Amino acid sequence: MGQDRRIQKTRKALVVALISLMTEKSYEEISIQDILDRADIGRSTFYGHFRDKSELLIEGLQGLKEILHQAQMAAASGSDHSYEKVIGFSLAMFEHAASHKIIYRSLVNGQGWNIVKTHIEDMLVQLMKKEARTLYKKSSDHIIPFDLFIDFIGATFTSVITWWFHYKKPLTPKEIDALFRALVIPTLTEHLKGR
Secondary structure, three states: HHHHHHHHHEEEEEHHHHHHHHHOOOOOHHHHHHHHHHHOOHHHHHHOOOOHHHHHHOOOOHHHHHHHHHHHHHHHHOOOOOHHHHHOHHHHHHHHHHHOHHHHHHHOOOOOHHHHHHHHHHHHHHHHHHHHHHEEEOOOOOOOOOOHHHEEEEEEEEHHHHHHHHOOOOOOOHHHHHHHHHHHHHHHHHEEEEO
């Protein structure tokens, strides 16, 4: 049990160090040595936990999937619209990004965003797949394969969040969520059972 706590403490210290550094400079400018110095951890300890800086970056997103799943379930239980079972996470994700806007802005403007964007998109596709599969209309005139349908929704979300951090006029999480929903709800209502 003590070892598990030490491992968790070390991993957390490394994540906190990376996040702290990202408020000062871009992800690309941060070296492993910068992270080690900030966390006060040795190089061999770092490599005992992570292969590289990108793996550490993804570690910083742990816990987000559960937050989004809870939001998805809450939105679905409070709505008559079947699409909430699929995209009920959206406002919570935009709120998460807004509450960490310095980090997200730093990422979106650099190479680190490709790593994070891919991870977020994969996470959202996993969240949506389970709920959407049972709601997806199956018919002979249905030409869009289910996996393409889900990938489209996930890719649209990450495109919207990327655009949001590049857009010069500030939008609230609710405003950007409304734009995302305006883009995907017509597709969702066309391809899901229910209303």
